[in-house]
Amino acid sequence: MSKRKGPRPPMGGGGMMKQIQQLQEQLLAAQESLADETVTATAGGGVIKVTVTGDQKVEAIEIDPSLLEDADAEMMQDLILSAVNSALEKSQEMAAERLGPLTGGLPF
Numbered sequence: 001m002s003k004r005k006g007p008r009p010p011m012g013g014g015g016m017m018k019q020i021q022q023l024q025e026q027l028l029a030a031q032e033s034l035a036d037e038t039v040t041a042t043a044g045g046g047v048i049k050v051t052v053t054g055d056q057k058v059e060a061i062e063i064d065p066s067l068l069e070d071a072d073a074e075m076m077q078d079l080i081l082s083a084v085n086s087a088l089e090k091s092q093e094m095a096a097e098r099l100g101p102l103t104g105g106l107p108f
Contacts, residue, residue: 023102030098031055039094041086043079050080052087054094 034054042049047064061084067076 027099027102030102034095034098037094039087039090041083041090043083043086048076048079048083050083050087052084052091054091054098056088056091056095058084058087 035057037054038051038059039054040049040051044067047067049060049062050058051060051062052058061080063076063080067079
C-alpha cells in the first residue's frame with residue numbers, strides 16, 4: 001500500500017454547505033410562490049374553464065350554463081378532462097420555468 005505524503009487537503013466544505021442551504025431556501029420560496037400563482041385553460045371554445053395553481057392543485061372549474069342546455073354528459077366529461085389536463089400542463093410548465101434555474105434541470 002502506498003501512503004500519501006504531505007498534508008491532507010482541508011476537510012472544510014462549509015462554503016458548499018452554505019450554498020446548498022441557500023439553494024434549499026430559494027427552492028422552498030419558489031415552491032411557496034407557485035402555490036399562490038394560477039393558470040387557466042379552456043376547452044370547447046371557452047365553455048369549460050379550469051384554473052390550477054402552480055403546485056398542481058385544481059382551484060376552480062367553470063361551466064358555461066349554455067353547455068348544460070344540451071346535457072350531453074359524455075361531451076361535458078371530455079371537455080372537462082381536456083381542460084384539466086391542459087391546465088395541469090400549463091401549471092407544470094410554469095413550475096419548470098420558476099424552478100428550472102434553481103434545480104439545473106433536475107426533476108422536482
